[in-house]
Amino acid sequence: MPPTVDLTIYRETLLFLVTAGVVAPLFFRIRVSPVLGYLLAGVALGPFGLGRFAGRWHGLDWLLLTDVEAIGRIAEFGVVALMFTIGLELSFERLKSLRKLVFGLGLAQLAASTAAIGAAAWGLGEKPAAALVLGAALSLSSTAIVVPVLAEQRLTKSPLGRYSFAVLLLQDLAVAPLLFMAASLGGAGNVGWGLALSLAPAALALALVIFVGRLVLRPLFHSVAQTDNAESFMAACLLVVLGSALIAAASGLSMALGAFIAGLLLAETEFRREIEVTIEPFKGLLLGLFFVSVGAELDLKLALDSPAWVFGALAAFLTLKALALYPLARAFGASHAQARDVAVMLGPAGEFAFVLVGAAVVEGVVDARAGRIALVAAALSMLLLPLLGKIVGAAARTRRGAHKPAEALVEPPADENQRVLIVGYGRVGALIGEMLEVHKIPFIAVDSDVNVVANARRDGRPAYYGDASRVEFLRRCGIDTARALVVTLNSARATEDVVDIARKLRPDITIVARARDAEHASTLYQLGVTDAVPETIEASLQLSEAVLVDLGVPMGFVIASIHEKRDEFRKMLVAAGAPDRKARAQRKPRGG
Numbered sequence: 001m002p003p004t005v006d007l008t009i010y011r012e013t014l015l016f017l018v019t020a021g022v023v024a025p026l027f028f029r030i031r032v033s034p035v036l037g038y039l040l041a042g043v044a045l046g047p048f049g050l051g052r053f054a055g056r057w058h059g060l061d062w063l064l065l066t067d068v069e070a071i072g073r074i075a076e077f078g079v080v081a082l083m084f085t086i087g088l089e090l091s092f093e094r095l096k097s098l099r100k101l102v103f104g105l106g107l108a109q110l111a112a113s114t115a116a117i118g119a120a121a122w123g124l125g126e127k128p129a130a131a132l133v134l135g136a137a138l139s140l141s142s143t144a145i146v147v148p149v150l151a152e153q154r155l156t157k158s159p160l161g162r163y164s165f166a167v168l169l170l171q172d173l174a175v176a177p178l179l180f181m182a183a184s185l186g187g188a189g190n191v192g193w194g195l196a197l198s199l200a201p202a203a204l205a206l207a208l209v210i211f212v213g214r215l216v217l218r219p220l221f222h223s224v225a226q227t228d229n230a231e232s233f234m235a236a237c238l239l240v241v242l243g244s245a246l247i248a249a250a251s252g253l254s255m256a257l258g259a260f261i262a263g264l265l266l267a268e269t270e271f272r273r274e275i276e277v278t279i280e281p282f283k284g285l286l287l288g289l290f291f292v293s294v295g296a297e298l299d300l301k302l303a304l305d306s307p308a309w310v311f312g313a314l315a316a317f318l319t320l321k322a323l324a325l326y327p328l329a330r331a332f333g334a335s336h337a338q339a340r341d342v343a344v345m346l347g348p349a350g351e352f353a354f355v356l357v358g359a360a361v362v363e364g365v366v367d368a369r370a371g372r373i374a375l376v377a378a379a380l381s382m383l384l385l386p387l388l389g390k391i392v393g394a395a396a397r398t399r400r401g402a403h404k405p406a407e408a409l410v411e412p413p414a415d416e417n418q419r420v421l422i423v424g425y426g427r428v429g430a431l432i433g434e435m436l437e438v439h440k441i442p443f444i445a446v447d448s449d450v451n452v453v454a455n456a457r458r459d460g461r462p463a464y465y466g467d468a469s470r471v472e473f474l475r476r477c478g479i480d481t482a483r484a485l486v487v488t489l490n491s492a493r494a495t496e497d498v499v500d501i502a503r504k505l506r507p508d509i510t511i512v513a514r515a516r517d518a519e520h521a522s523t524l525y526q527l528g529v530t531d532a533v534p535e536t537i538e539a540s541l542q543l544s545e546a547v548l549v550d551l552g553v554p555m556g557f558v559i560a561s562i563h564e565k566r567d568e569f570r571k572m573l574v575a576a577g578a579p580d581r582k583a584r585a586q587r588k589p590r591g592g
Contacts (some may be wrong), residue, residue: 015045020288035145036386039287040173042295049300052214057156076255078143079351080245083172083256086147086165087263087282098166105163105332109346112140112324117317126370129185133360134374136178138317142350143168143256144290145385150345153393154467163334163342166326167411172257175352197399198586202548205251209258213265221271239280240266273527290351297354300378301370313377320346341392348385349378388591397459416479419443423468423498425452425461428514432486433461446477454585469497484510492520496527503528521573 019041027037045048118135122128140542146164150156156165212229217240218402224236240262248258266275303310322343329339357374360366366374420436422429425445445463447453456463479485485502489495492515499513510531522530541562548558 014450015347015582016289016292019045019200019286019292024288035148035291036383038291039383041294042298044295045292046296046298048296076290077242077245078283078288078290080259081279082144082147084241084244084259084263085276087260088267088276098162100168100275101166101332102170105328106167108328109167109325110136110139110171110174112328113321116324120320121317126367128149130360130366130370133182133319133365134370136181137353137356137360137579138349138374138378139321140171140175140350140352140356141168141346142348142382142385144171144287144351145382146345146389148287148348148391149385151412153389155393155395155396158396159204159334159338160341160392163329163332163338164345167342167346169260171350171352172260175257177354178352178356179359181367182356182363185363185365194236205258206261209247209261210265214260215245217262217265218269218271219265221269221275225271225274232335233274235276237275238282241279244567252495260351272313273496294351294354294379294382297375298383299372299376300400302376306373309373310380312375313373314380317349317377318381321347337395341395344388344392345385347389348381350382352376358519369380391473418483419478420484420486421446421474421477421479421482422486423447424490424514425456425463426488426490428463429486429488430456444477446473463516469494469501471501471505473504474498479505479509481569482506482509484512487511487513489514492516494519496523497523500531501525518573525574531570532573534569534573537566541566 019038023037023041024034027034074190089395099155110581114132114135116135117138121134123133146168149157150161150164155161186443207398211285220240221233221236224232227233244258244262245255246258248261249255266272267326325340325346328345329342330336354375357366357371357378361368361371420441422432422445425433425447426449428446429447433443435446443462445456445461446461446466447456448465448467450465453463454463464477466477468477479502485498485506487495487498489498495513495515497506499511502509502511507528512531512533513524513529515524515532515534517536518534522532524532544565545558545562548561549555
């Protein structure tokens, strides 16, 4: 007789897979954010939804998420994976450029929102300590929802994305001291000295992670990549994500912050893109599980029993956060529309509100009923985020369209002519276009600067406005039939994005790309360019040519030697990029 299997231990897993495989695609089809689908699934299947009828109907238990706490522990890694991928998108240099927004706007937002919401709670009868904790908890925003919603609306790299990310990052940094504050308010002792003792190991651990990471991560991934084994590479990625998160958690910091630092360290390596591809499926599934767990925490019955308190608290803290954040964003350089959008997107509460209020209730700082009301209001506000994202995204698209010159609104041709596609039509791209015209080679140019496109079209050039990093836009521009692709963008990252996407769409197309220097050229060869032209090397070769000619060396000899040196550099750069390019090509089929 075969051994009996306790099928109930697989219930949560099966329910989540059904949600991920059915609900999320359904919401995609009806053009609604899947985040909302996950949240609503959590509400329906959680203990405050169908869970209220458990035991009454036979077989209903199989449709319920009963162990929400266990799900929540696993779901935390969704936020961890999200912060890790955000770190991969950045670098320490870019983060340094955001320091004014992070420690200026972010800190000011946290202080102002905490003061405003705390004062309101105190005015409603809460004790000062409870009011302070509730104000701090509701002043936090949701990294796990705001960032995906901004990405869905293609606003991550916009000013709204930059301001929002800076504030969210400061809030993640503040989680550890806020948790200590909640615990300290429930006991006695020297809070200042205790906070210092609490933060000291956290700061030491952060420094240790950065120091060891710089020494270990690149050699680790180089060693794993040499095995040419996709499973080993995946294991190394998960080790770094989970390991850095747990080290941070053990030191009193948030797990998400530890993973973010690990991502920053790996952003400076040549393995960044392969790691992004490897982590992406895990990030999506774990984030979906996180949203399901948040939905399961929503007690709708409390909202129905005490609507005045719940919806009053919701309206109050959304309004107070917006009123606090709008003038601060304006003071840090945001326009009226940008400041308004930041205030709208960061108004709802975040996932750490559940952690902070929960800890305060356990310590006796916050009354249990007040804590439940605050958390239901927080969860309801998070449900609003996908809708708010759509409103903000639509407003941003309307503003972009309203400010575009008429010439920039012309769409690329949809015919089958074999043209050269120039991405980036600044001075370099325009000169290439002129040379193609001299040799009667048809081309079209695209640029994301509407003024550049408008001026080019007024001059009779076939230029079009758009984002060439979008697959559908490249197809619209004729990438499937283009004779060649020339990428002349100023941004190294944008150039890499376009090259990577184009090579996946057309393995056979000739791609010539502008590179900043030899290292960037080597990276582009890894991504599959036919030729990369490093600006620093070309400038040196032209200067050498001018010097030799001015010194009287015959022009023929000079040109020959310059061509020889150029070929030498090209072979060296191609060779430098070849091993990683080969490894990428061999890993991808197995990963797909």
